[in-house]
Every structure is written in C-alpha cells, then in structure tokens.
Amino acid sequence: MANSDKLANLVNNAPGFTRLGLAAYQWWNEALHGVAHNRGNTWGGTFNAATQFPQAITTGAAFDDELIEQIGAAIGAECRAWANNGRSHLDFWTPNINPFRDPRWGRGHETPGEDALRNRKYAEAYVRGMQGNASTHRVIATCKHFAAYDLEGAGSTTRFNFDAKVSTQDLAEYYLPPFQGCARDAKAGSVMCSYNAVNGVPACANAYLMDTVLRGHWNWTDNNQYVVTDCDAVYYIGNANGGHRYKSSYAQAVGAAFEAGSDNICWASGGTAPDPAAAFNQKQFSQATLDRMMVRQYQGLISAGYFDGPSGHYRSLGASNTNTDSAKALALKAAEAGMVLLRNEGNFLPVNLTGLASSVAMIGFWANKADEMLGGYSGDPPFKHDPLTAAKGMGIAVNYANGPIAQANGDTSAAMAAAQNADVILYFGGIDNSVEKESGDRTSISWPAGQLALIQRLAALGKPVVVVKLGTHVDDTPLLALPNVKAILWAGYPGQDGGTAVLNIITGATAPAGRLPMTMYPSAYVNQAPVTNMALRPSGTYPGRTYRWYDGAVFPFGFGLHYTNFSVLPGKFPSTFSIQDLLASCDETYLDLCPFAPLPITVANTGVRSSDYVALAFVSGSFGPAPAPRKTLATYRRFHNVTAGSNQTASLTWTLGNLGRVDANGNRVLYPGNYTVLFDEPTTASISFTLAGTEVTLDRWPQPS
Incomplete structure (x- = not known):
C-alpha cells in the first residue's frame, strides 16, 4: 500500500484500494436497537425493514442480562445479513453505554441507565450477543462515547466545546467502568471517542484515555481493535468556531487525534472534511502511526471475516434472518x-x-x-x-x-x-x-x-x-x-x-x-x-x-411495583470472610473479577398472579473513603415466571470488585469492615457480614500526568 492509499482510507467513507482490489468501505453503520437509517445502511427490496427493539433505557429496566445478550445476537444476525447482501458493512457503532448522569440529557434514553454496574453488565451482554462467541465476529460492536459524555447543549456550552472536569475518583468509579467491561472483559472490536474534553484534553486527542487506560491498563491491545472518532469531533479539536480550539489548525488536530490513539475519523457534515494527507505531509503524525492505524482497521475486518469469501463463518445469513418470528417475539x-x-x-x-x-x-x-x-x-x-x-x-x-x-x-x-x-x-x-x-x-x-x-x-x-x-x-x-x-x-x-x-x-x-x-x-x-x-x-x-x-427522589432507582406480592428470604451466608484468604484462592488475571461467595436467596410469590421478579442487592457500609455512598448496586438477577403461591431459589453471583470502593486516586480497594446487603427498593430484607484482614488494592488506577 502506498502512503497515499493509506491516508485516503483513514476516514469513515473509505475509498478502498483499487490497485489491490479492495472495495470502498463505509465504517459508519448504526444499530443502537436494530438496524438503523444512516450512511452505511442501504434500504430497499427484501431489506426494507429490520426488527426495532426497545431503546436501551427500556431494556435496561428489565435488569435481565440474558435478554440483552439475546437482543444483541438478534440484531447482530440482522446486521450481518445486511452486510452479506451488500446493504451495510461489518462494524456497527453501538451500544451507547455512557451513564445517564443528568435527567436533562437529550440522549439519555439511548443508554441502559444511570448505574455504572448496570451499564457495564449491559455492555458486556450486548457485545457478547452482537459479536458472537466464534473466533470470527458476527459483526463488530463499538462502545460509545469514550468518555464522560452526557451533554448536548446548555447555552453556549455544547458537546463540541464542553470540558468535563472529572476527578480521578469519579472517572474510575463511575464514568469508565462500563467501558472497562466492554473493552477489557467483552473485548468489543471498537470504541468511539467522544466530542467533549476530559480535564482539558479533547477525548479524541486524549492519550491518557485511549493509550494509558484503554489500551494499557485494560490491555485492549489486540491489533483487531480500533478507535473511531465521533463524527466531526476532530474538526472541533482544532480552531473551529464553537470548538475546543485545542490546536491551532485542522492539520494539527488530525495529528493530535492519531498520535493519541484514534484510528479512523468520522466526518458527518460539520465544517471541513478531514485531510489526513495534509496532516501527514506537515509531519503532524508519524509513519509508524499511519501503519499502526492501517493494521488495526484491517485486522478488525479480518476478525469479522470480511476477507473469508462465500464459505466464511456467518456468510449464510441473509434476508430470511431478518424480521424473523423469533425476533418479533423477542x-x-x-x-x-x-x-x-x-x-x-x-x-x-x-x-x-x-x-x-x-x-x-x-x-x-x-x-x-x-x-x-x-x-x-x-x-x-x-x-x-x-x-x-x-x-x-x-x-x-x-x-x-x-x-x-x-x-x-x-x-x-x-x-x-x-x-x-x-x-x-x-x-x-x-x-x-x-x-x-x-x-x-x-x-x-x-x-x-x-x-x-x-x-x-x-x-x-x-x-x-x-x-x-x-x-x-x-x-x-x-x-x-x-x-x-x-x-x-x-x-x-x-x-x-x-x-x-x-x-x-x-x-x-x-x-x-x-x-x-x-x-x-x-x-x-x-x-x-x-x-x-x-x-x-x-x-x-x-x-x-x-x-x-442523592436523597430526595420522586421515584428512586430500582423502584417498581408488581401485580402480586413478593418476599425475599436470604439463605445461609457466612458471617466473616478473610480478605487474604479470598485473594489467595483466586486465579483471575484481574483481581476485581475474583468471585465472592454466591449469595443465596429465595423469592416467594405470596400473591395470586404469576410474575417475574428482579432481585436487587445493594451494599452499604461506612468502610473506605469518606463520605460513604448511601448504597451501591452490587448484583442483581431476574427471576422468571414465579407462579402464584410458589417460590424460586437461586444464587446471586458477584465479584470482589462489586464490594470494592474507589479511593481519591481511582484505585479500587477491598476494605475490611462490616458490610450490609440491602435487598429490593425499598429495602425488604438484609444480611450483614464482615470482611476481616487488611485492605487490598484490586485495581491500581493509572494516574494522569
């Protein structure tokens, strides 16, 4: 590949490599809750409809990760069917997993909700479903928007110029865990960086976010993973009116984004089209960076079987795999x-x-x-x-x-x-x-x-x-x-x-x-x-x-009534655990994923109607850095079809990371102390236990320079 060919293909509407027989490729495909209208999807003929599932805020309310994985798989199958028939391409910019921090946010309904753990588990389930479990991805999922993005416009402050001032503690505790689950644990093929700046540095030019945290700390280092910028984000890194003015020229903005870890620039319509060649010729990014971006993008396509031919995995998916009866029922x-x-x-x-x-x-x-x-x-x-x-x-x-x-x-x-x-x-x-x-x-x-x-x-x-x-x-x-x-x-x-x-x-x-x-x-x-x-x-x-x-909600997070009555009875649970023994018995690479003792509970339907029931388990306690939160969601499970007069028993699974608290430096620490588990909202049952021993850092957070 000549440099001129490489440089032309660093944008979402990539022209391909005619000399090498590689067709044009549109990286911009959307499927937030079903195949959507956008640049990459062509509608018509037998592909004139696609299953439209509820928005993420509604499916988030189900608190059912198995359901989310099934939805992801159904959407992934339809996306692949479109791609196999030349109606789209193989990477889709979904899911949106930014926590719904403020009720005024106009795009909050695109997310699973406000809780970091809920959004993290949603991201993991959706990506697993969409990409599939085979070595070849069904399609490539893209977790967005990285990071601390939840503002469109408030007066003169817009998403194009907002500088989100976020403490290291809040960043590690709240804004980034959904992306950790997406990238490190579910291994999504792509991540989209956001419009806003984080602590003075635009996200798409933020080497701390993309290199230190994403690729370094979370070990998101496979060559088949790439970062795409949100559309026109790079334009607003430069000296554009209404933008960050972080760099004095568009060429410098392009270079800053690429050197910091972005691999592909999306351009929608705002401002001037990106010109990677001009930035390269002005030595705003290096030859090594150019080659690295090409490797990431095209190995991403290799991971999705783009070059595997008609007999490749998932190539059999076609029009009959869209709008199926099972997808409609789902x-x-x-x-x-x-x-x-x-x-x-x-x-x-x-x-x-x-x-x-x-x-x-x-x-x-x-x-x-x-x-x-x-x-x-x-x-x-x-x-x-x-x-x-x-x-x-x-x-x-x-x-x-x-x-x-x-x-x-x-x-x-x-x-x-x-x-x-x-x-x-x-x-x-x-x-x-x-x-x-x-x-x-x-x-x-x-x-x-x-x-x-x-x-x-x-x-x-x-x-x-x-x-x-x-x-x-x-x-x-x-x-x-x-x-x-x-x-x-x-x-x-x-x-x-x-x-x-x-x-x-x-x-x-x-x-x-x-x-x-x-x-x-x-x-x-x-x-x-x-x-x-x-x-x-x-x-x-x-x-x-x-x-x-916050203490003053009209209706609190986790609230929901039923047509029947439920009672929750926790099972026998040890009263004391040794922190050092828990760690000694763990063989996980990441200590925050070390399993904790499963939490047995029995859910009894004491009413007259059958119903599902969502068991929520919150943790509270005064251990760790002050002030302590009111409570923190630690695990949950949806019980299906608990018939009237019957009960179901199951164990809620969780990890040591679910018990950890984040200190001022962003480290997730497992502290000794007395823990209380609160069931349901409002609380209907509780248990207590003690963690004894000395505190252990489960995740040592990289500090910003």
Missing part, C-alpha cells in the same frame, strides 16, 4: 420486561378493557405515535404497533382523542368529550427527547404544562385515569396528588410492538416487573445541580447525583 418480550409500574392505587390494574360497559378513552399524542415510540437511531420496522393500533387489534372499543404536547392553552375539548362517557381513561403522555434538536438538552423535567392541565381536568371527572408515560423522565409529583390517577406506568421507548406491550401490561396478559434504571428527580433538581457539574458526591448546596448520593 422485541415484544423486551418491551414488556422493561415496563415499570410506578403507581397502582387500590390495585386498580390490571383491568379488563374488553369487558367494560362503554368505551375506553385513549387520550394523548403518544397513543398513535408509533414512530416516536421507536426512539432515536431507528430504522423501519416490519410493523409499528402503537397503543391505538394495538387496542383495535385486540377488539377493545376505543374513543381516541389527541392531546397537547407542550402548549398550556391548546384546545382539549375533543379529549374531554372522549372521556365523558368512558369507564376508564388511558392517558398517553410524556416528553420525547429523541425528536428534539440533538444539539440541545432539556431545561425542565416537569410535566409539560398543557399535558399536566389536561390530566388534571381528566382526573376531575371522577373516573379512573391510567397515565402511561412514554419517553424519558418527568416529575410525577403533581400526578401523585390526584386520587383518580389510579396508576402510572412508565414505558420509555418500547419499540415496534410497544403498544401491544403496554396493553398487555394494563390488561394483565403480562405482569409488570421492570425496575427504574434511573432516578426520577423532582423538577427543582435542575436548579440545584448545574448540568455541567460532573461531580457525584454532594457538597454545600450541591445535592449530588444518582441514587448513590
């Missing part, structure tokens, strides 16, 4: 599994909607907004079942009326008329961040004034109202003051069969068992916590972030 199952019941006064739900004397009023713009229910980064599904469509298919008599999205003084006469003669009012509302301008985040997390006023008017009719919240977080405090709002169900972005899933939950065909994957904050929180403050721990008037530090 999409519905995932939507049902991720729905969270927040209120159920007097056990009003489930309700038989086909046995009512008069019609059901279905009110609100979300009731027939199938496209919005998909969320962002979507493709065309084989069908779109919003609640109105699903109700008609189920034979439910419906009187539908639209409702306001935001405006306070809109005409609601049709909605009130629809509700007058109904036995039950179903209101479908909430905020859809996926259709807002991507360059901006929300400034309010209150219910939109027009929607809230309508709900209040509907509740004043004296009829039972069920509020189905779609989209992302809003403060439900005003709804909790309305006695006729009998139930609140959060559905997030439930995908192609979301309407069916909602009605299956409401009617009791399926029992709800999802748990909130994020804190639902009061509306005043936005005035207490600046969106640019990345700190987790409270200080002064700053209230802190996430369930680990």
Whole structure:
C-alpha cells in the first residue's frame, strides 16, 4: 500500500484500494436497537425493514442480562445479513453505554441507565450477543462515547466545546467502568471517542484515555481493535468556531487525534472534511502511526471475516434472518420486561378493557405515535404497533382523542368529550427527547404544562385515569396528588410492538416487573445541580447525583411495583470472610473479577398472579473513603415466571470488585469492615457480614500526568 492509499482510507467513507482490489468501505453503520437509517445502511427490496427493539433505557429496566445478550445476537444476525447482501458493512457503532448522569440529557434514553454496574453488565451482554462467541465476529460492536459524555447543549456550552472536569475518583468509579467491561472483559472490536474534553484534553486527542487506560491498563491491545472518532469531533479539536480550539489548525488536530490513539475519523457534515494527507505531509503524525492505524482497521475486518469469501463463518445469513418470528417475539418480550409500574392505587390494574360497559378513552399524542415510540437511531420496522393500533387489534372499543404536547392553552375539548362517557381513561403522555434538536438538552423535567392541565381536568371527572408515560423522565409529583390517577406506568421507548406491550401490561396478559434504571428527580433538581457539574458526591448546596448520593427522589432507582406480592428470604451466608484468604484462592488475571461467595436467596410469590421478579442487592457500609455512598448496586438477577403461591431459589453471583470502593486516586480497594446487603427498593430484607484482614488494592488506577 502506498502512503497515499493509506491516508485516503483513514476516514469513515473509505475509498478502498483499487490497485489491490479492495472495495470502498463505509465504517459508519448504526444499530443502537436494530438496524438503523444512516450512511452505511442501504434500504430497499427484501431489506426494507429490520426488527426495532426497545431503546436501551427500556431494556435496561428489565435488569435481565440474558435478554440483552439475546437482543444483541438478534440484531447482530440482522446486521450481518445486511452486510452479506451488500446493504451495510461489518462494524456497527453501538451500544451507547455512557451513564445517564443528568435527567436533562437529550440522549439519555439511548443508554441502559444511570448505574455504572448496570451499564457495564449491559455492555458486556450486548457485545457478547452482537459479536458472537466464534473466533470470527458476527459483526463488530463499538462502545460509545469514550468518555464522560452526557451533554448536548446548555447555552453556549455544547458537546463540541464542553470540558468535563472529572476527578480521578469519579472517572474510575463511575464514568469508565462500563467501558472497562466492554473493552477489557467483552473485548468489543471498537470504541468511539467522544466530542467533549476530559480535564482539558479533547477525548479524541486524549492519550491518557485511549493509550494509558484503554489500551494499557485494560490491555485492549489486540491489533483487531480500533478507535473511531465521533463524527466531526476532530474538526472541533482544532480552531473551529464553537470548538475546543485545542490546536491551532485542522492539520494539527488530525495529528493530535492519531498520535493519541484514534484510528479512523468520522466526518458527518460539520465544517471541513478531514485531510489526513495534509496532516501527514506537515509531519503532524508519524509513519509508524499511519501503519499502526492501517493494521488495526484491517485486522478488525479480518476478525469479522470480511476477507473469508462465500464459505466464511456467518456468510449464510441473509434476508430470511431478518424480521424473523423469533425476533418479533423477542422485541415484544423486551418491551414488556422493561415496563415499570410506578403507581397502582387500590390495585386498580390490571383491568379488563374488553369487558367494560362503554368505551375506553385513549387520550394523548403518544397513543398513535408509533414512530416516536421507536426512539432515536431507528430504522423501519416490519410493523409499528402503537397503543391505538394495538387496542383495535385486540377488539377493545376505543374513543381516541389527541392531546397537547407542550402548549398550556391548546384546545382539549375533543379529549374531554372522549372521556365523558368512558369507564376508564388511558392517558398517553410524556416528553420525547429523541425528536428534539440533538444539539440541545432539556431545561425542565416537569410535566409539560398543557399535558399536566389536561390530566388534571381528566382526573376531575371522577373516573379512573391510567397515565402511561412514554419517553424519558418527568416529575410525577403533581400526578401523585390526584386520587383518580389510579396508576402510572412508565414505558420509555418500547419499540415496534410497544403498544401491544403496554396493553398487555394494563390488561394483565403480562405482569409488570421492570425496575427504574434511573432516578426520577423532582423538577427543582435542575436548579440545584448545574448540568455541567460532573461531580457525584454532594457538597454545600450541591445535592449530588444518582441514587448513590442523592436523597430526595420522586421515584428512586430500582423502584417498581408488581401485580402480586413478593418476599425475599436470604439463605445461609457466612458471617466473616478473610480478605487474604479470598485473594489467595483466586486465579483471575484481574483481581476485581475474583468471585465472592454466591449469595443465596429465595423469592416467594405470596400473591395470586404469576410474575417475574428482579432481585436487587445493594451494599452499604461506612468502610473506605469518606463520605460513604448511601448504597451501591452490587448484583442483581431476574427471576422468571414465579407462579402464584410458589417460590424460586437461586444464587446471586458477584465479584470482589462489586464490594470494592474507589479511593481519591481511582484505585479500587477491598476494605475490611462490616458490610450490609440491602435487598429490593425499598429495602425488604438484609444480611450483614464482615470482611476481616487488611485492605487490598484490586485495581491500581493509572494516574494522569
């Protein structure tokens, strides 16, 4: 390969090497929750639809890693089928695993939630499913956005110029563990660096992140792994208006990105197209760096069987492997599994909607907004079942009326008329961040004034109202003051069969068992916590972030009601462990992966309906650096189909790393002390044990220079 050929192929829209017979290659392919519309995917013919699973925030609420791996495998199979038929290429920029730190973030719904462990396990399961277990990857997964990225725009501060000031402690404890699981443990083939800077250095030019941590500390060093920049991120490293102005020219920005560890530049449309040749000719990066990037990119394609010919692994996947009956059933199952019941006064739900004397009023713009229910980064599904469509298919008599999205003084006469003669009012509302301008985040997390006023008017009719919240977080405090709002169900972005899933939950065909994957904050929180403050721990008037530090949630992380009653009984568990004995019996390369004693529990369904149950186990204690978090999720497990009157016993698996605390230098340390395990949210059972001996550093964090 001549240098001119190599340099031309360092961008996402790579022209290939005509002289060597290598075709053009588009590195930009998307499949966040199904094959999506983007630069690399060509739709049409027998490839005019792809299964659209729920968004990650909804599947994150299922707390079911086996389900996530199945979704990843189904999406990976469809992606490979598209690639085999020339409709896409082999690497896909998914999943988004940044923790959902602030409720205003416009892309938070793309993530599994706010907890570092939950996002880490989600990343591992999704990547395992998508890439497959064979030596040849089904497709290449790309974990994004590395790192500390969760802001689109707040005034003059945008994702293109934001400098995230993050302590080493918070970086190692919260912002990076999902990427550790993705890169070190699941061995994703690719990572995408983010727009923002971290402590003064743009992420895509940050050698500490990409070289010291990612490739060094996490040993992500195989030549079949590459880093791609977020689209136009390198442009904003340079002297572009509205960017970081970290370098004085575009050529210097290109060189800084490549020398720091980026391997491929994505260019969308902002600013000027990247010119690696100009940067190379100005000696902004070396020959060794150029060759290293070529090796990483093309060995990545080798790992996915790009050069293996028609008899290669996964080459048999074709059009018959898209939109399969099993994938459709999985999409519905995932939507049902991720729905969270927040209120159920007097056990009003489930309700038989086909046995009512008069019609059901279905009110609100979300009731027939199938496209919005998909969320962002979507493709065309084989069908779109919003609640109105699903109700008609189920034979439910419906009187539908639209409702306001935001405006306070809109005409609601049709909605009130629809509700007058109904036995039950179903209101479908909430905020859809996926259709807002991507360059901006929300400034309010209150219910939109027009929607809230309508709900209040509907509740004043004296009829039972069920509020189905779609989209992302809003403060439900005003709804909790309305006695006729009998139930609140959060559905997030439930995908192609979301309407069916909602009605299956409401009617009791399926029992709800999802748990909130994020804190639902009061509306005043936005005035207490600046969106640019990345700190987790409270200080002064700053209230802190996430369930680990914030105490004042409307609905806390992990909350979720059921249609039945459950009790959790922990099994026999030793009262004391020796830290030194635990380490002596471990043969893991990484000490944080050393297994801890499995935690036996029995889940008993003492009610009258069968249901899944998500067991959450949090750890609390005053050991380690002060201040101690309120509690920390240490392990979880979803129990499937616990029938009424029966129980299931299983062991929750966890590691020493799940018990470790991170000190000010980012080291994960296992401390001696008294530990308490808290089950469920709110806590329904607990056990205590002691770790004796001397503290041990499980993961010694590399210090920034």
